Amino acid sequence: MTGCVAILDLTLNAVDLTVQLVDIESVSQNEQAIADAVEAALTPYGHLSVTRHGNTVVARTDLGHGERVVIAGHLDTVPLNDNLPARLDGGLLHGLGTCDMKGGDAVILRLAAMLPEPNRDVTYILYEGEEIDTEFNGLFQLSQSHPELMRADFAILMEPSNAEVEAGCQGTLRVEVRATGERAHSARSWKGVNAIHQATAILERLRDYEPRKPVIDGLEYHEGLNAVSIRGGVAGNVLPDECVVEVNHRFAPDRSEAEAQAFVRHLFEGYDVTVVDTAPGALPGLDLPAAKEFIEAVGREVNPKFGWTDVARFTSLGIPAVNFGPGDPMLAHKQEEHVPVEHIERCERQLREWLS
C-alpha cells in the first residue's frame, strides 16, 4: 500500500474548508492524516516557511515587522460519537470538530494562504494532542523543543468563543481517587471488603459539590468537579479490591494549581488521591497593551473563558493571549456539536482586517 495525503483546497471559502477538515477524522493521537494534509497545503505558499514537529505544523511569515502574533489552533478532536461526516444544514455546520475547533483551523489556513503580506509577522500553529494529557499537547511539546517558534508579542487561540474575545481561562486538574478493599468470593462477601461499595462516598461528595463562581476583572468564572471515568472489577464472582474514580476539577484563575490540589485532597480525605494531569489557569490580563489593542480592533464584548485552553501556556511564557474563534464552547465535546457559518465568516473577516 502506498501512502496518500488528503488534498485541502485553501482557495475554497472557510466554511467549505471546514467541511474538508472535519471529514479527515483526527481523534487525539490519530492526527497524522490531517497534519499531512495541512503541511501539504501550506508548503506551496512561498511567503511561508513551513516546519513539521510530530503532527504539529508551524507556518511563519518573515517580513521583518517589529511585531509578531501567534495564531494557533489544535487539529485533534474528542472521540467519535456517531457524529461524522460534516453536514451543512441552513446556517449551521454539524459534526465532530466543527466547533472544537476545525472552523478556527480553517480560518487560520485561509489567513496563512491568502495574506502574503500581513501588517505584522504571523506564526500560524496547527497542533496535535490538545484534548488529552499535557505531555501529548503539540504546543507544550513545541515550547520544549523549539521555544523560539512560540515567541510573539501577542497570541490568539482560535478556541470556540462565539466569535467573541474570551480572556483568561480556568485551570484544570485531573486526579485519581482510589478506594480499596479486600477480594473475596461474592458468595461469601462478608469475608471481604468491596472496593466499589467503599467508593460510594466519593460519588456522594461529587454529587453534593457546590461550585465557586468568583468574579475576576469583572468576569464571572464557574468552577466544576466531575468524575470523568470510573473503573473497578476482577471477575463476575469476585469482590473487587480496588475502585478508581478519575476526577477532573476546573478551577477559576484566582486559584493556583497547588490551591486546587489542596482543595481536592481535602474533599476526598480518607481516600488515596494521585495527580494525573494539571495545568494552571490564566488571569484575564485585560490591562496588557497588546490585548487592549486587539479588543479595540475587533470591537466586541469580552467574556470569561471557562475551559482550560492553551491561552494559559502563552500567559505562563509572558505572552498576552486571548481566545477568539467560531462556535459556541457549550457545544464542544457534545454529540450535537455544530458551528454557525456566520461565526467562521466573521472571524475570518475581522482577523483579515486586523492583519491588513
Added chain:
Amino acid sequence: MTGCVAILDLTLNAVDLTVQLVDIESVSQNEQAIADAVEAALTPYGHLSVTRHGNTVVARTDLGHGERVVIAGHLDTVPLNDNLPARLDGGLLHGLGTCDMKGGDAVILRLAAMLPEPNRDVTYILYEGEEIDTEFNGLFQLSQSHPELMRADFAILMEPSNAEVEAGCQGTLRVEVRATGERAHSARSWKGVNAIHQATAILERLRDYEPRKPVIDGLEYHEGLNAVSIRGGVAGNVLPDECVVEVNHRFAPDRSEAEAQAFVRHLFEGYDVTVVDTAPGALPGLDLPAAKEFIEAVGREVNPKFGWTDVARFTSLGIPAVNFGPGDPMLAHKQEEHVPVEHIERCERQLREWLS
C-alpha cells in the same frame, strides 16, 4: 512449534498431584493445557472409557453395577493474583486453585486411576468454565450435548467444603444496572448530566443493603448483593453519558430465580436493569435416600452451601447432589487461597472407602 502436554503422575499422592495441577495455570477460558494433561493421564487406564468435550474430560467405569455416581470438579480458576506457583508450608498448600478446586480434582484423578473395580459405577467429570458465565460451563455444555453422560443416581461435587458435606446451594443472579446522562465538556459541566454522578444512588443502595439469612432444613443461609464491576468514562475532559454497575446477587434456595430478579429490579428502581447471568439455587434435599446414605457413610455433620455450585445443575436434572471437597470455601477467590493437606487426604480416604 510442536505441541506439548504436561505430564501428570497419578501414582503420586494426592497432595503432590495437587501441586502439579496448580502449577498448570488454568484461568477460565485458558483450560486447554490442563485438560490435555488430564486426558493424557487418564487415557492409559484400561478400566476407564475417556472422552473429551471441549476442555472437559469425562472418564467412566462400566462394570454393569445397578448404581452410578458422578464425581465432578472444575479445572478452571479465577484470575491470577500474584499467587502462583504452589507452595507447601507445613500442613498447608498455598496458591491459586489449591482450594478452589484442584485439591478436589487431584482426589478425583487418584480415585479414577486407583480404583479399577469400584462397588458402584462412577462417572468422573473434570470440566472447564465454572468460574464464568453459564454458557461457558463445561457441565452445562455437557448437559446440552451429551446428557446421557450426566445420568446418575447421585452426584458429588468436590467444591471446597472443609472436607464435610454441604447440602443445597444458593442461587446467583448477575445484572447490569445502568445510569445514563448527557455528555458535555467538563469545563462547562452544567450543560451536561454526569452519568457517574447519577450512579451514586446505585452504590448507596448496595452499601445499605441488609442480607436475608433464612433457615431451610435446619441450615442457615446468608444472601449477598455486590458490585463486581463498574465502568464509565469517555475521555479525561468529557462528562460520561453512561455508567454501568455489574451486580451479583446470591440468594437462598427458598427463592426462585424470578423472585430474585424481582427483588433486584425493585431495589434498583429508576435505573435500567439487564440480566447477564442467572442460575437457580438448590434446596438441601437431605431427605433423599442417596444423599442420606452418603452422609451416613461419611459420618460428618452437614452444612449449608453459600456459594452457587453445579449441585444446582444436578438437582435440576433430578439427581440428588452434595458438595464434599477439601479446602475452606471462605478462602476461595482470595489471594491467600490455600488448602490443608489433611483435607485432601481425608476426602480421598473417605471416598475410596465408600467406593470399595
